[in-house]
Amino acid sequence: MEFVYRYSENPLNAMKEFYLYARSLMGVELNHVVLNMDGFGGQYREIVDWLRTDSTDCSVLRVKGNNKRLEELQYVLDMLKFKNGLKVFVNTIEKLPLRIPDHIEELGITYGSWITLEYIMSLNMRKLSFLDTHLTNQEINEFYKSWIELKCHQNLESFEINLTNREDFVAIGLRDIPYEMGPTIHIHAYNTEGGSFEVTRNDGLTAFICVIEYQSKFIAIMYTQLSKVA
Incomplete structure (x- = not known):
């Protein structure tokens, strides 16, 4: 593999020129855009x-x-057009909700200290992933029950949320939810802790709930039968 490094006194213009050249050479359009605001x-x-x-x-x-x-972040989200997924790795000064287009299928937010259960319930994406939230196991339990009772997110494929209390997740997070022990689910390079919990929605659709440890944090992951993983 060969790399070519080019010095420019105006890196932004050089980046634009390189993109236009590469696009004309290969005849392709943008698929994924990664924007570093810094x-x-x-x-x-x-x-x-x-x-x-x-x-x-x-x-x-x-x-x-x-x-x-x-x-500043909202300007980016409002002005750029994206069809399927949004991943936000931005720590905002104001811990306030973002306006997210409701047509996308996947949403991931890494710095989610401002995220509430009410905000999550207002979303309708197939795949949801949130880290650094302050949601309690009781609130996670409410989300699971709402899904089981067909009150929300009927097309949900996966739901990932950090745990603020790993110790009582089963006792409180799965309280009053019938489950059976399921298989160990392999997620990238991580194994689930203690297997998985298989739960069934009122219409018969099943889901697996498991817990992984990632960068010294515990994350509860729910894969429904609509997901390729489950």
Whole structure:
């Protein structure tokens, strides 16, 4: 594999030129866009405006950044067009909810200290993943029960949430939910702790709930029968 490094006094313009050259050479459009709001001297607005005028919708948008104003991140989400998925790795100064398009199928938020159960219940994506939230096991239990009772997220494929208390997850997170012990589910390089819990929705659809340890944090993952993993 050969790498070519090119110095430019204007990295942003050089990046634009390289993208246009590569697109014309290979005849492809953008599929995934990764935007680092800390890069290019904070010229993210110029990048966003350029992407809006020079490309079609992308499939998945990933946004990264540290200590950004909420309005700055919201500008990116409002202005860029993405069809299927959104992954947000941005720590905002204001811990307030984001406006998320309801047409996408997958949503992941890494810095979710502002996320509430009410906010999650308002979403309708097939795949949901949240880290760094303050949701309690009781609130997670309410979400599971709502899904079982067909009150929400009927097309859900997966739901991932960090645990603030690993010790009583089974006692409280699965309280009053009938389950059977299921198989160990392999998730990337991680094995589930103590197997999985198989639960059944009122219409007969099954799901597996398991817990993994990731970067010294515990995450509860729910895969429904609609998911390829389950």
